[in-house]
Amino acid sequence: MSRGARERLLSSAVTLFRRSGIAGCGVAEILAHSGAGRGSIYTHFPGGKAELAEEAVRTSGQDLTDLITTVVDQQGLADGLHALIEYWRDMLRSTGYAESCPILSAALQNDATAAQRAAGDVFRDWHEALTGILRAEPATSDRADTLATLIIAAVEGAIALARGQHSLAPLDAVEAELAHLLGLAGE
Amino acid sequence: MSRGARERLLSSAVTLFRRSGIAGCGVAEILAHSGAGRGSIYTHFPGGKAELAEEAVRTSGQDLTDLITTVVDQQGLADGLHALIEYWRDMLRSTGYAESCPILSAALQNDATAAQRAAGDVFRDWHEALTGILRAEPATSDRADTLATLIIAAVEGAIALARGQHSLAPLDAVEAELAHLLGLAGE
DNA sequence: ACCGAGCTGTACCAATCGGTCTAGTGACGA
DNA sequence: TCGTCACTAGACCGATTGGTACAGCTCGGT
Numbered sequence: 277m278s279r280g281a282r283e284r285l286l287s288s289a290v291t292l293f294r295r296s297g298i299a300g301c302g303v304a305e306i307l308a309h310s311g312a313g314r315g316s317i318y319t320h321f322p323g324g325k326a327e328l329a330e331e332a333v334r335t336s337g338q339d340l341t342d343l344i345t346t347v348v349d350q351q352g353l354a355d356g357l358h359a360l361i362e363y364w365r366d367m368l369r370s371t372g373y374a375e376s377c378p379i380l381s382a383a384l385q386n387d388a389t390a391a392q393r394a395a396g397d398v399f400r401d402w403h404e405a406l407t408g409i410l411r412a413e414p415a416t417s418d419r420a421d422t423l424a425t426l427i428i429a430a431v432e433g434a435i436a437l438a439r440g441q442h443s444l445a446p447l448d449a450v451e452a453e454l455a456h457l458l459g460l461a462g463e
Numbered sequence: 464m465s466r467g468a469r470e471r472l473l474s475s476a477v478t479l480f481r482r483s484g485i486a487g488c489g490v491a492e493i494l495a496h497s498g499a500g501r502g503s504i505y506t507h508f509p510g511g512k513a514e515l516a517e518e519a520v521r522t523s524g525q526d527l528t529d530l531i532t533t534v535v536d537q538q539g540l541a542d543g544l545h546a547l548i549e550y551w552r553d554m555l556r557s558t559g560y561a562e563s564c565p566i567l568s569a570a571l572q573n574d575a576t577a578a579q580r581a582a583g584d585v586f587r588d589w590h591e592a593l594t595g596i597l598r599a600e601p602a603t604s605d606r607a608d609t610l611a612t613l614i615i616a617a618v619e620g621a622i623a624l625a626r627g628q629h630s631l632a633p634l635d636a637v638e639a640e641l642a643h644l645l646g647l648a649g650e
Numbered sequence: 651a652c653c654g655a656g657c658t659g660t661a662c663c664a665a666t667c668g669g670t671c672t673a674g675t676g677a678c679g680a
Numbered sequence: 681t682c683g684t685c686a687c688t689a690g691a692c693c694g695a696t697t698g699g700t701a702c703a704g705c706t707c708g709g710t
Contacts, residue, residue: 281687295573296486296572296574297484297486297487297571297572299483299484299486300484300486300572302667302668303667303668304666304667304668312689313688313689313690314670314688314689314690315672315687315689315690316687316688316689317668317669318669318670319686319687319688320687324668324669325668325669373573374573376571379627380571381571382627383624383626383627384484384563384567384571384623384626384627385483385484385487386482386483386561386626387483387487393627395627396628396629398627399624399627399628400628419640421636422636422639422640425621425632425633425637425640426617426636426637426640426641428620428624429616429617429618429619429621429624429633429637430613430616430620431616431620432616432620432623432624433616433617433619433620434612434616434620436567436570436571436616436619436623437570437586437612437615437616437619439570439571439573439579440566440569440570440580440582440585440586441583441587442583445612446586446612446616449608449609449613449616450609450616452609453606453610453612453613454613456606457644468657468658489697489698490697490698490699491697491698499658499659500657500658500659500660501658501660501661501700502657502658502659502660502700503657503658503659504698504699505699505700506657506658511699512698512699
């Protein structure tokens, strides 16, 4: 088929995990979505669904870490935050609130231990990246650590609220409050 | 058995949804945990697992709404927020980060449409309660709506972070930042 | 005491779960 | 050109999924 079955499996797994979480979608579903045969999973991911899930969380998490750093580097903190929230707004809107952050779903799945640990690692990466950025700005340098956590938690929480309420209002509100907070972060 | 099978089923469902989400646990598991017979589910919840899940989300959500209002009414905004976050800290700590907020899990499950909608309604209840409280205080009255959303999103997000990282640090950080924010909310 | 209605426990169902196995396919090196 | 070998597709597996059917029990009303 077109490109490596491994990549297609990972890509399909990420999409379906966005939608239904790890426990919520079956191997057969991932297979059908990716067009791969059943054998392909177990040659590329000998650990089966668990290994595929962990790898899907790690790769999609890395993509998001890259997105965070590049967007903030290019556009600065305020505009970067807007762009990141817009990213989630777009995804929720275009999928009818069906897909959102796969890391968020994985973090709550305490079957799938490996995937959950991977989600924790991804959160740590985000926190590290954001802390570095916030520490570089004088206005936020002293509370960089806790501010970074607040931003991540608020955005991920807003995604959950938006998903449940089928509304973008939580993302709008969180963006406004975070912008307000960062604007006067030095007190 | 001791008390009504309906209540035991709901209570067990909430516990297991805290742990594995709706998709992550089977009817057999709920049955075993509650000690009820298989038939009991379908007499009390003719809609099957979906109806049980929706009802579990609604009742546990109502309990949490009550907790929010009473705690904040009795202890005020700052101490009330501390008590609420301590509630989640206790749950995560005492269960080894295995159990957390069932509403959060339900909001991300877009199979189980009814349960997801119920989660959205619960979030709306929380938002309404918090907005009322914040509007009553002069310091937060003008931004009450967005502040309420930020608080809910940040706390729920912090729960997800804590779950993934097996650490209470996200809850500590969010509590500190929210306390700081509410302390100078008037600017 | 008796009867009837409602609840409960269990056997059973098809469908699906994740995983294994293998024959066949394709590309690549000798 | 042939042989090799990693990969693939799909048949197949036992276990488990959510749901149904039903027989027996318990309890309340008369």
